[in-house]
Amino acid sequence: MAKAIQQRALKTRAKLLDAAQAVVFEQGFEALRVEEVVKRAGVAKGTFFAHFKDKDALMDQLIGTEMNRHLDQIATLEPPKDIDSLIEALLPGMQLATRERYVFDVILRHSGAAANAEIGPIASTFARNVEVLANWLARGPFRKDIDPVLMADGVGAFQIQAMALSFCAIHNGEPMESMMKRYLEAWLLPKSEG
Amino acid sequence: MAKAIQQRALKTRAKLLDAAQAVVFEQGFEALRVEEVVKRAGVAKGTFFAHFKDKDALMDQLIGTEMNRHLDQIATLEPPKDIDSLIEALLPGMQLATRERYVFDVILRHSGAAANAEIGPIASTFARNVEVLANWLARGPFRKDIDPVLMADGVGAFQIQAMALSFCAIHNGEPMESMMKRYLEAWLLPKSEG
Amino acid sequence: MAKAIQQRALKTRAKLLDAAQAVVFEQGFEALRVEEVVKRAGVAKGTFFAHFKDKDALMDQLIGTEMNRHLDQIATLEPPKDIDSLIEALLPGMQLATRERYVFDVILRHSGAAANAEIGPIASTFARNVEVLANWLARGPFRKDIDPVLMADGVGAFQIQAMALSFCAIHNGEPMESMMKRYLEAWLLPKSEG
Amino acid sequence: MAKAIQQRALKTRAKLLDAAQAVVFEQGFEALRVEEVVKRAGVAKGTFFAHFKDKDALMDQLIGTEMNRHLDQIATLEPPKDIDSLIEALLPGMQLATRERYVFDVILRHSGAAANAEIGPIASTFARNVEVLANWLARGPFRKDIDPVLMADGVGAFQIQAMALSFCAIHNGEPMESMMKRYLEAWLLPKSEG
């Protein structure tokens, strides 16, 4: 009995997420309006807020899910045999995050979980990202003098850097992959000489 | 005549900046409201926008000025003889940037100038930061296999990373300096073996 | 200059009040929606709240104004020569207040000014009511053993009582005037015997 | 069987009332939320409405019960020998009703039963109040020229008046008892002269 009711709630939540995804698909993340979502989902506004603390929580969910999809993708791959193939793997996720400035902002905002314990999808993706990457890098042809986790951390740092700069007029449109190449060669490759 | 007018305008601008600084001092950056600023400055709301394109421009000014102060400080120093003294020099600026999450967000937003023409205080600080750092690192006991500008870029990336993580509950309060130490040792030191 | 601007604000306020009055006329007080008012007035919602703290403040204004109109009316009359003519004078105001249960509630809510200093139209009407009535009763053929202000206070008390009971099913539809007659004869007439 | 079911229902109702009383004790009447009550009672929201027509019915019950307690008290007393002892008897009930503005509003709203059929605790208390008071006043040293029921009605009117004014900032904190004294002396005492 209680289960049936729970089921109904899950269905509603799914309806909301579906509707939101449809809106995003058609108009982008920034253009998403709560009103539009509930209208499409065919539920009341109050219901929305019973399922998501606020609009940001929905965004967290939406974007986090997509980020995780990319991470899942990466997790299935063979360890990269060189910088280029590494970048190739990382790029889709970075492109998602920079498709809209708004999305990048949301991600940054959620990247560190807010003071309290609420670690949402995006924040946990960041954690998982390090884990997956570390595992991956450890098995690649990269420098061995530092902890793989540290290596992964650094890759993350350079990803953020490249993404941030991709919005930057000064760096007049240098593609992220070329930035990444520069960074990662310096960061990951064993150094020949001192 | 024109000079008199200019004088008056400058005075108004100064009044606005003073008022803004007072608000920030008392309530922080995030709590700053244009309304409050103009009230304290004793001018009308419209006047504010005659002097600053938007609120963000004021923030840019306010925060950029402080950041530059720190950079000026650094510029006077001798090149660092090791990682620790480098971090010691960088830390004050990072602490400013992480005093409030909001400030960090503003900085990131401005780190790459939004529109090509408008390179505000924060954006130019970033540019100057690379310049100063590159110059500085080139003369320090660091790796020589990569361009100093690239080294400086990387330091910037790790600064951002450490700052971002300092807001993150997961990284339960590891101080930024210890993160930086880990990062910079791996990034800047000549690598002993291949 | 400033005057012109003030003028504009007054005009806007008038537009809002006019629109509100029109809605009330057509649909009653309870049915009044802020959204409808601003639409009719042709102003933005934000403007409404710049002029009225909240919907209740508008109601206070609207109802208070009408109550005052009735009071103005009374103030022009000759002192009542008997209870009946007194009641005849009081009745229109009471009918306004009981036209809608909602109106009566609003009046009660505002009858005592909220803790703070904000004495709105309705509250001040109550004060004025005592003043006018006292003046009036003093010159009528009523008991002389008590202060006219006290007499007026009592009349007010019985007005409230009669209005409250007019909503009461128990007092199956006894008209307010007959209740008032009973009350006021006992309250205002000189008592013949002990 | 039916009895067992009834038993269970009564228990649930009692749980709800207990929970409600606890909330009121801790946070007052106005702050009472149905959600909080059902949570404390450990039942579902729907159950609440199976036992009380609406939240107001609960309030009616809660407040009416307390009012009746005071009336029971009065009913046991000897007829008052003067105005002061009358006021002394009335005061506790009035203090209950003015503990929170919200409570006073609820009482007024219920003072006349809204729908004919439904005479709830508060409404019936009012009826009983008149009865008890009339009986009581008839036996006291008060005017004899009017019906005791009318006298009691008037006392009620003045009680409401005094309570309403106790919320009023204008009447800067004159205690209810002194207001009542003024009113009741004028209302109840035999008049010496014409």
Add this chain to the structure above:
DNA sequence: TATGAATGAGCGTTCATTCAT
């Protein structure tokens, strides 16, 4: 009886920004 997810209309709010004077 009991459950608890869903309802839903509208209020209040926000506050940077604009624009006629």
Add this chain to the structure above:
DNA sequence: TATGAATGAACGCTCATTCAT
């Protein structure tokens, strides 16, 4: 330059009440 009233589009929220199970 300066003024300050007006804008406006959502968002968040409220929370008693209903209803399918």
